[in-house]
Amino acid sequence: MRKKYFFYISGLILISLQIWFSFLTFNVPFIGIELIQNQNKHWIINKLDSESNSLKLNVQRGDTILKINDDLPHLHKTVQKWHSIEQAQSITILRDGNEFNINLVDVNAAASTSILPFCGEVLAILFAILIYKKAGHTNSARLLALVFLNIGLTFSSVGASIRGDSLGKFFIIMFMLSLPIVFLHFLFAFLKERTQIQLPNLYIKYLYIIFSCISLLALPYFIPKYSYYFYQYSNQVVATSFSIGLLISFFFLIFAFFKYRKEKPYLSIIIKTVWWALTISFFPFIFLSIIPQTFFGGHWVNSLYTSWLVLFFPLSFAYLILAKKLYDIDLVLRRVLLNVALSIIPSIVLVTGHALIVQYHVTMQHVVFSFIFTVITITFILYSFEYFTTKLEFIIFPRKYYLNRAMKKIANNLCSISSFRELKEMVLVDIVNTLQVFGAAIVYKYQDRIETVIEGQISLPAIEGSADVEAWNYPSLLRFEINRHEEYTSYLIMTDKKTNTALSKEDMQWLNFIISYLAVSLENMHLIHKLNMRLQQLASQMPSEQSAQELVWFRKLMFELQEDERRRIATDLHDTTMQDLFFLKKRFASLIEKPEFPQQDIEQMKGILDYVEIINTNLRQNCFELHPHLLHEIGLINTLRKLVEHETPICPFQLEFMAQGAERIEDRDLDAKRHVFRIVQELLNNAKKHSLASIVSITLTAEGNNFLLVYKDDGIGLQAQSETSREIGSSGTGLEQMRSRILSLNGQLNIRKDMESGVYLSVTIPMRKVA
Structure with a gap:
């Protein structure tokens, strides 16, 4: 609580001082006339400040001051305290026996004595706030913010100090003396945090006490009788103390460098950086302004300018800390x-x-x-x-910005591509639009076949022909090899640009990056495809039921992957092709209603419309077979009836389906019902392809705590078939695939082998309600 009150009180005092200093800086001109009293007690102009308004006045060195504000000179407060003329409205001078009255009210303040200190103050305080907000959780950052605040308050005191204000002179001494100690305190905390070096902080407290006592020597500034006596020596004391404070920092850095450079090599880099920063910050200020002013009576470069370089040290560390580039x-x-x-x-x-x-x-x-x-x-x-x-790349280099943005988009899309057909929507479209070519294609050339993905206006025969030959003789196409392996070779083939110009060097560089990304992505897709095929072979070729039971998790995972792939394909068909067919039907229907077409054309369009409806119906049935959504809506038995109703007209045999007392199977979970549906689906597909039967019957009944699925046909019976590999996403026909599904349901498969013809197959599945 005390710290909180101290913070508020200190903030209120600093704000009050800032208001007073700003008022003096912007409302009172800096006259800059320094006086000396001769033996006759006359006040003579000794010096005119080079940055003051005295250079604009009709005054010269050696002029005698007769009056200030119509009073005797020694009665003016700045003459009493500092032997200078400030905060005056008018003066009367004597030169060569002539008196001159000079008005000082309308004299404007120079920018170097008003605007520049104010800008330095605002800049330093803004940096202090920024560092405290961004990195105030560390002690070194808080001390660095205090360094900026100290510099800002020093700048704020400059305007009032040179205008003869006692508060301004007192606080500029206090802030200047505290600045080297705050710097050193920051270095202690900074090195402790970055290099884990334990440094003696007790010396810092002693230094604060010593320099605070030195700053108390400026208290007589508020007593006019003693002000000038202390003021004439204060410049030397402040300059010496300020330099000693910086020397302490340098000696400390030298000590730390030689003591810890072997233990902590990184420390030497930091110390060298601090040396350079301190040198750049304070060397011009001390050796070009303070020392010449103290010992030679005039600065070589005005301190109003060299003081700006003091900001270099804290700014450099603020950048390194906030930008996180310290290491x-x-x-x-x-x-x-x-x-x-x-x-x-x-x-x-x-x-x-x-x-x-x-x-x-x-x-x-x-x-x-x-x-x-x-x-x-x-x-x-x-x-x-x-x-x-x-x-500003989008303004300076718009083409480069556009290409980089397209590259980022393609790179992000390649992260989610898992199949060859997705390359069109997620890669080729962007390549065609970015390079403004007529068309592009990605070609997989295997030893026995060629697979292509096309986007835009490009000839498929030309693509296949260009990919099938090693020597290139297609001048209208550009071919870029992506990958070359023993199993396949992949190419990116493009047409010319729509502007009939060649690809620029920038376009070719961008295209090479895209090809390198494609090489990695296509290789990964090829390996994923091979892995999926191998996994599916493993899932359908279990050597025994005992080993299959041990891999029940693997079977479930494979079936889930198959269902996810079927669901994705069905969704894609529904959202793309079927939607396109729907809009095509609407367009034909609107054309048929127009009376200007001849009756013959209308009949042809009706025929096309009917054909589109047949395609749409077939696609809808394919979507149903891929993703039987009716299982969730009407249950397994009704879904099987829908399947039989659709298959009956197109089957080369009589199809019968019966479900007696098997309604309790609806209590099973959706995955189990989906497996039963797939088993029936696979049995029907095998029957259509291989059975040569005239009658096929499927019966679903309940026996005790089990469900019984019985399949019978009068065909040629089971024959030994060579095992063939299946592609990912296939329906999974085959006896081994059905056995895997049945085992995943903890069921049993029985096949009568004593039959000379036909097939009798029964599947027993235990009852188990969904949890």
């Missing part, structure tokens, strides 16, 4: 250094050209600053070029 830090550094090296020559050319154009108004300070800013800008552009080109 690729050596690669990132190499990339940054390479981009810096590449940007130096263009920066020299640009800065030199700019200096030659405005040579009468440029100074060495502006040249140096422009060169540094240009190098940083070009380095950033080069480093982020890959990111922006990726994000």
